[in-house]
Amino acid sequence: MRILLLGGTSEARALAARLHPDVEVISSLAGRVPDPALPVGEVRIGGFGGVGGLRNWLGEHVVDAVVDATHPFAATITANAAAACAELGVPHLLLARPAWPPGDAIVVMSDVQAAEAVAEQGFSRVLLTTGRTGTAAFKDSDAWFLIRAVTAPDAEALPAHHQILLSRGPYRYEGELELLRTHRIDALVTKNSGGAMTRPKLDAAAALSIPVVMVERPALPPDVLTVSTVDDAVAWVRTTGRS
Structure with missing residues:
Protein backbone atom coordinates (compact mmCIF):
# COMPACT_ATOMS: atom_id res chain seq x y z
CA MET A 1 0.00 0.00 0.00
CA PRO A 98 -7.52 18.42 19.43
CA ALA A 99 -7.77 22.16 19.98
CA TRP A 100 -6.96 23.71 23.34
CA PRO A 101 -9.97 24.66 25.47
CA PRO A 102 -9.99 28.48 25.30
CA GLY A 103 -10.75 28.93 28.99
CA ASP A 104 -10.67 32.64 29.81
CA ALA A 105 -8.79 33.58 26.64
CA ILE A 106 -9.93 36.39 24.39
CA VAL A 107 -10.90 34.37 21.31
CA VAL A 108 -10.50 36.08 17.93
CA MET A 109 -10.83 34.88 14.36
CA SER A 110 -7.73 36.39 12.75
CA ASP A 111 -4.35 38.00 13.37
CA VAL A 112 -5.93 41.37 12.59
CA GLN A 113 -8.51 40.88 15.33
CA ALA A 114 -5.73 39.79 17.68
CA ALA A 115 -3.89 43.05 17.01
CA GLU A 116 -7.10 44.96 17.67
CA ALA A 117 -7.52 43.14 20.97
CA VAL A 118 -3.97 44.03 22.03
CA ALA A 119 -4.67 47.70 21.32
CA GLU A 120 -8.09 47.69 22.98
CA GLN A 121 -6.79 46.01 26.14
CA GLY A 122 -3.76 48.28 26.33
CA PHE A 123 -1.24 45.44 26.54
CA SER A 124 2.33 46.74 26.42
CA ARG A 125 4.67 43.71 26.53
CA VAL A 126 3.40 40.82 24.44
CA LEU A 127 4.71 37.32 23.78
CA LEU A 128 3.68 36.76 20.15
CA THR A 129 3.70 33.13 18.98
CA THR A 130 1.55 33.23 15.85
CA GLY A 131 4.39 32.30 13.48
CA ARG A 132 6.50 34.24 11.01
CA THR A 133 3.52 35.16 8.83
CA GLY A 134 1.45 36.41 11.76
CA THR A 135 3.50 39.48 12.64
CA ALA A 136 2.33 41.82 9.87
CA ALA A 137 -0.99 42.49 11.61
CA PHE A 138 0.92 44.01 14.55
CA LYS A 139 3.17 46.25 12.46
CA ASP A 140 1.50 49.49 13.58
CA SER A 141 1.13 48.53 17.24
CA ASP A 142 2.63 50.68 19.99
CA ALA A 143 3.30 47.63 22.17
CA TRP A 144 6.61 45.79 22.55
CA PHE A 145 6.66 42.21 21.26
CA LEU A 146 8.78 39.20 22.04
CA ILE A 147 8.29 37.35 18.76
CA ARG A 148 8.99 33.64 19.04
CA ALA A 149 9.15 31.76 15.75
CA VAL A 150 11.02 28.93 14.07
CA THR A 151 12.20 31.21 11.24
CA ALA A 152 12.59 34.98 11.28
CA PRO A 153 9.69 37.05 9.89
CA ASP A 154 10.31 39.42 7.00
CA ALA A 155 11.72 42.73 8.23
CA GLU A 156 8.93 44.77 6.63
CA ALA A 157 6.32 42.78 8.58
CA LEU A 158 7.72 43.56 12.03
CA PRO A 159 6.31 45.98 14.62
CA ALA A 160 8.49 48.92 15.59
CA HIS A 161 9.27 47.61 19.08
CA HIS A 162 10.25 43.97 19.19
CA GLN A 163 12.77 41.27 19.95
CA ILE A 164 12.97 38.07 17.89
CA LEU A 165 13.49 34.74 19.60
CA LEU A 166 14.17 31.94 17.13
CA SER A 167 13.13 28.73 18.80
CA ARG A 168 11.46 25.39 18.16
CA GLY A 169 9.45 23.31 20.64
CA PRO A 170 8.79 21.27 22.59
CA TYR A 171 8.80 23.67 25.52
CA ARG A 172 8.82 23.04 29.25
CA TYR A 173 6.59 24.70 31.82
CA GLU A 174 9.48 25.96 33.96
CA GLY A 175 11.17 27.51 30.95
CA GLU A 176 7.98 29.26 29.89
CA LEU A 177 7.50 30.67 33.39
CA GLU A 178 11.03 32.06 33.31
CA LEU A 179 10.53 33.53 29.84
CA LEU A 180 7.35 35.35 30.82
CA ARG A 181 8.86 36.68 34.03
CA THR A 182 12.20 37.73 32.54
CA HIS A 183 10.57 39.76 29.78
CA ARG A 184 7.79 41.13 32.02
CA ILE A 185 5.16 39.87 29.61
CA ASP A 186 1.63 41.16 30.22
CA ALA A 187 -0.16 39.28 27.40
CA LEU A 188 0.27 36.14 25.32
CA VAL A 189 -0.96 36.08 21.71
CA THR A 190 -1.13 32.63 20.17
CA LYS A 191 -2.96 30.48 17.67
CA ASN A 192 -5.07 27.57 18.88
CA SER A 193 -2.63 25.03 17.52
CA GLY A 194 -3.40 22.39 20.13
CA GLY A 195 -1.00 19.65 21.15
CA ALA A 196 1.38 19.13 24.05
CA MET A 197 4.57 20.58 22.52
CA THR A 198 3.59 24.23 22.99
CA ARG A 199 0.86 23.90 25.64
CA PRO A 200 3.19 24.91 28.54
CA LYS A 201 3.04 28.59 27.54
CA LEU A 202 -0.70 28.58 28.30
CA ASP A 203 -0.16 26.89 31.65
CA ALA A 204 2.58 29.35 32.55
CA ALA A 205 0.44 32.32 31.52
CA ALA A 206 -2.41 30.99 33.65
CA ALA A 207 -0.10 30.57 36.65
CA LEU A 208 1.02 34.19 36.33
CA SER A 209 -2.50 35.52 35.58
CA ILE A 210 -1.33 36.77 32.18
CA PRO A 211 -4.20 37.32 29.71
CA VAL A 212 -4.25 35.24 26.52
CA VAL A 213 -5.45 36.31 23.07
CA MET A 214 -6.13 33.16 21.06
CA VAL A 215 -6.71 33.01 17.31
CA GLU A 216 -9.33 30.38 16.51
CA ARG A 217 -8.67 27.70 13.93
Whole structure:
Protein backbone atom coordinates (compact mmCIF):
# COMPACT_ATOMS: atom_id res chain seq x y z
CA MET A 1 0.00 0.00 0.00
CA ARG A 2 1.20 3.52 -0.79
CA ILE A 3 -0.08 6.69 0.88
CA LEU A 4 0.63 10.37 0.54
CA LEU A 5 1.10 11.86 4.00
CA LEU A 6 0.78 15.63 4.10
CA GLY A 7 2.99 16.38 7.06
CA GLY A 8 5.25 18.78 8.86
CA THR A 9 3.84 18.04 12.32
CA SER A 10 4.90 15.76 15.14
CA GLU A 11 1.76 13.70 14.53
CA ALA A 12 2.75 13.18 10.89
CA ARG A 13 6.23 12.01 11.87
CA ALA A 14 4.76 9.64 14.46
CA LEU A 15 2.31 8.26 11.91
CA ALA A 16 5.04 7.67 9.33
CA ALA A 17 7.10 5.82 11.92
CA ARG A 18 4.16 3.67 12.96
CA LEU A 19 3.35 2.66 9.39
CA HIS A 20 6.91 2.04 8.22
CA PRO A 21 7.92 -0.35 6.68
CA ASP A 22 4.60 -2.14 6.11
CA VAL A 23 3.12 0.83 4.25
CA GLU A 24 4.96 2.88 1.62
CA VAL A 25 4.64 6.42 2.94
CA ILE A 26 5.49 9.48 0.86
CA SER A 27 5.64 12.40 3.28
CA SER A 28 5.14 15.85 1.78
CA LEU A 29 6.50 18.95 3.53
CA ALA A 30 5.74 22.50 2.48
CA GLY A 31 9.39 23.53 2.67
CA ARG A 32 8.83 26.75 4.62
CA VAL A 33 11.00 25.72 7.56
CA PRO A 34 14.78 25.36 7.10
CA ASP A 35 16.27 22.10 8.36
CA PRO A 36 12.91 20.50 9.18
CA ALA A 37 12.61 17.40 11.33
CA LEU A 38 12.26 14.64 8.74
CA PRO A 39 10.06 11.56 9.06
CA VAL A 40 11.13 8.05 8.16
CA GLY A 41 10.55 6.98 4.58
CA GLU A 42 10.39 8.93 1.35
CA VAL A 43 10.06 12.71 1.62
CA ARG A 44 9.09 15.33 -0.96
CA ILE A 45 9.46 19.03 -0.23
CA GLY A 46 7.50 21.85 -1.83
CA GLY A 47 3.99 22.75 -2.90
CA PHE A 48 1.84 21.02 -5.50
CA GLY A 49 0.48 24.05 -7.35
CA GLY A 50 -3.09 24.17 -6.08
CA VAL A 51 -5.89 21.67 -6.47
CA GLY A 52 -5.00 20.95 -10.08
CA GLY A 53 -1.35 20.31 -9.31
CA LEU A 54 -2.20 17.97 -6.46
CA ARG A 55 -4.76 16.17 -8.59
CA ASN A 56 -2.14 15.64 -11.31
CA TRP A 57 0.44 14.44 -8.79
CA LEU A 58 -1.97 11.91 -7.33
CA GLY A 59 -2.81 10.63 -10.79
CA GLU A 60 0.84 10.25 -11.75
CA HIS A 61 1.97 8.54 -8.54
CA VAL A 62 -1.01 6.23 -8.02
CA VAL A 63 -1.43 6.40 -4.26
CA ASP A 64 -4.02 4.33 -2.41
CA ALA A 65 -4.94 7.00 0.11
CA VAL A 66 -4.10 10.48 1.37
CA VAL A 67 -3.68 11.41 5.02
CA ASP A 68 -3.61 15.12 5.84
CA ALA A 69 -1.68 15.62 9.08
CA THR A 70 -0.66 19.22 8.44
CA HIS A 71 -0.77 22.07 10.96
CA PRO A 72 -4.30 23.09 12.02
CA PHE A 73 -3.74 26.49 10.37
CA ALA A 74 -2.55 25.07 7.03
CA ALA A 75 -5.99 25.78 5.63
CA THR A 76 -5.01 26.01 1.96
CA ILE A 77 -3.43 22.58 1.58
CA THR A 78 -6.19 21.03 3.69
CA ALA A 79 -8.85 22.47 1.38
CA ASN A 80 -6.89 21.49 -1.73
CA ALA A 81 -6.44 17.91 -0.51
CA ALA A 82 -10.14 17.57 0.22
CA ALA A 83 -11.07 18.86 -3.23
CA ALA A 84 -8.50 16.80 -5.17
CA CYS A 85 -9.32 13.56 -3.36
CA ALA A 86 -13.05 14.10 -3.82
CA GLU A 87 -12.57 14.64 -7.57
CA LEU A 88 -10.46 11.49 -7.96
CA GLY A 89 -12.30 9.31 -5.47
CA VAL A 90 -9.10 8.74 -3.46
CA PRO A 91 -9.68 7.73 0.18
CA HIS A 92 -8.83 10.73 2.34
CA LEU A 93 -8.35 11.19 6.07
CA LEU A 94 -7.70 14.32 8.12
CA LEU A 95 -5.68 13.87 11.29
CA ALA A 96 -6.43 16.98 13.35
CA ARG A 97 -4.97 17.26 16.83
CA PRO A 98 -7.52 18.42 19.43
CA ALA A 99 -7.77 22.16 19.98
CA TRP A 100 -6.96 23.71 23.34
CA PRO A 101 -9.97 24.66 25.47
CA PRO A 102 -9.99 28.48 25.30
CA GLY A 103 -10.75 28.93 28.99
CA ASP A 104 -10.67 32.64 29.81
CA ALA A 105 -8.79 33.58 26.64
CA ILE A 106 -9.93 36.39 24.39
CA VAL A 107 -10.90 34.37 21.31
CA VAL A 108 -10.50 36.08 17.93
CA MET A 109 -10.83 34.88 14.36
CA SER A 110 -7.73 36.39 12.75
CA ASP A 111 -4.35 38.00 13.37
CA VAL A 112 -5.93 41.37 12.59
CA GLN A 113 -8.51 40.88 15.33
CA ALA A 114 -5.73 39.79 17.68
CA ALA A 115 -3.89 43.05 17.01
CA GLU A 116 -7.10 44.96 17.67
CA ALA A 117 -7.52 43.14 20.97
CA VAL A 118 -3.97 44.03 22.03
CA ALA A 119 -4.67 47.70 21.32
CA GLU A 120 -8.09 47.69 22.98
CA GLN A 121 -6.79 46.01 26.14
CA GLY A 122 -3.76 48.28 26.33
CA PHE A 123 -1.24 45.44 26.54
CA SER A 124 2.33 46.74 26.42
CA ARG A 125 4.67 43.71 26.53
CA VAL A 126 3.40 40.82 24.44
CA LEU A 127 4.71 37.32 23.78
CA LEU A 128 3.68 36.76 20.15
CA THR A 129 3.70 33.13 18.98
CA THR A 130 1.55 33.23 15.85
CA GLY A 131 4.39 32.30 13.48
CA ARG A 132 6.50 34.24 11.01
CA THR A 133 3.52 35.16 8.83
CA GLY A 134 1.45 36.41 11.76
CA THR A 135 3.50 39.48 12.64
CA ALA A 136 2.33 41.82 9.87
CA ALA A 137 -0.99 42.49 11.61
CA PHE A 138 0.92 44.01 14.55
CA LYS A 139 3.17 46.25 12.46
CA ASP A 140 1.50 49.49 13.58
CA SER A 141 1.13 48.53 17.24
CA ASP A 142 2.63 50.68 19.99
CA ALA A 143 3.30 47.63 22.17
CA TRP A 144 6.61 45.79 22.55
CA PHE A 145 6.66 42.21 21.26
CA LEU A 146 8.78 39.20 22.04
CA ILE A 147 8.29 37.35 18.76
CA ARG A 148 8.99 33.64 19.04
CA ALA A 149 9.15 31.76 15.75
CA VAL A 150 11.02 28.93 14.07
CA THR A 151 12.20 31.21 11.24
CA ALA A 152 12.59 34.98 11.28
CA PRO A 153 9.69 37.05 9.89
CA ASP A 154 10.31 39.42 7.00
CA ALA A 155 11.72 42.73 8.23
CA GLU A 156 8.93 44.77 6.63
CA ALA A 157 6.32 42.78 8.58
CA LEU A 158 7.72 43.56 12.03
CA PRO A 159 6.31 45.98 14.62
CA ALA A 160 8.49 48.92 15.59
CA HIS A 161 9.27 47.61 19.08
CA HIS A 162 10.25 43.97 19.19
CA GLN A 163 12.77 41.27 19.95
CA ILE A 164 12.97 38.07 17.89
CA LEU A 165 13.49 34.74 19.60
CA LEU A 166 14.17 31.94 17.13
CA SER A 167 13.13 28.73 18.80
CA ARG A 168 11.46 25.39 18.16
CA GLY A 169 9.45 23.31 20.64
CA PRO A 170 8.79 21.27 22.59
CA TYR A 171 8.80 23.67 25.52
CA ARG A 172 8.82 23.04 29.25
CA TYR A 173 6.59 24.70 31.82
CA GLU A 174 9.48 25.96 33.96
CA GLY A 175 11.17 27.51 30.95
CA GLU A 176 7.98 29.26 29.89
CA LEU A 177 7.50 30.67 33.39
CA GLU A 178 11.03 32.06 33.31
CA LEU A 179 10.53 33.53 29.84
CA LEU A 180 7.35 35.35 30.82
CA ARG A 181 8.86 36.68 34.03
CA THR A 182 12.20 37.73 32.54
CA HIS A 183 10.57 39.76 29.78
CA ARG A 184 7.79 41.13 32.02
CA ILE A 185 5.16 39.87 29.61
CA ASP A 186 1.63 41.16 30.22
CA ALA A 187 -0.16 39.28 27.40
CA LEU A 188 0.27 36.14 25.32
CA VAL A 189 -0.96 36.08 21.71
CA THR A 190 -1.13 32.63 20.17
CA LYS A 191 -2.96 30.48 17.67
CA ASN A 192 -5.07 27.57 18.88
CA SER A 193 -2.63 25.03 17.52
CA GLY A 194 -3.40 22.39 20.13
CA GLY A 195 -1.00 19.65 21.15
CA ALA A 196 1.38 19.13 24.05
CA MET A 197 4.57 20.58 22.52
CA THR A 198 3.59 24.23 22.99
CA ARG A 199 0.86 23.90 25.64
CA PRO A 200 3.19 24.91 28.54
CA LYS A 201 3.04 28.59 27.54
CA LEU A 202 -0.70 28.58 28.30
CA ASP A 203 -0.16 26.89 31.65
CA ALA A 204 2.58 29.35 32.55
CA ALA A 205 0.44 32.32 31.52
CA ALA A 206 -2.41 30.99 33.65
CA ALA A 207 -0.10 30.57 36.65
CA LEU A 208 1.02 34.19 36.33
CA SER A 209 -2.50 35.52 35.58
CA ILE A 210 -1.33 36.77 32.18
CA PRO A 211 -4.20 37.32 29.71
CA VAL A 212 -4.25 35.24 26.52
CA VAL A 213 -5.45 36.31 23.07
CA MET A 214 -6.13 33.16 21.06
CA VAL A 215 -6.71 33.01 17.31
CA GLU A 216 -9.33 30.38 16.51
CA ARG A 217 -8.67 27.70 13.93
CA PRO A 218 -10.00 27.99 10.38
CA ALA A 219 -13.02 25.84 9.61
CA LEU A 220 -12.36 22.37 8.20
CA PRO A 221 -13.68 21.37 4.78
CA PRO A 222 -17.11 19.75 5.02
CA ASP A 223 -17.63 16.00 4.66
CA VAL A 224 -14.01 15.03 5.39
CA LEU A 225 -13.42 12.02 7.62
CA THR A 226 -11.48 13.32 10.62
CA VAL A 227 -9.67 11.64 13.51
CA SER A 228 -7.78 13.19 16.40
CA THR A 229 -5.12 10.61 17.29
CA VAL A 230 -2.26 8.83 15.56
CA ASP A 231 -3.69 5.51 16.75
CA ASP A 232 -6.95 6.18 14.92
CA ALA A 233 -5.07 7.23 11.79
CA VAL A 234 -3.01 4.03 11.84
CA ALA A 235 -6.16 1.96 12.19
CA TRP A 236 -7.81 3.79 9.27
CA VAL A 237 -4.81 3.30 6.98
CA ARG A 238 -4.55 -0.40 7.75
CA THR A 239 -8.30 -0.89 7.30
CA THR A 240 -8.26 1.02 4.00
CA GLY A 241 -5.37 -1.11 2.80
CA ARG A 242 -7.38 -4.30 3.37
CA SER A 243 -10.57 -3.04 1.71
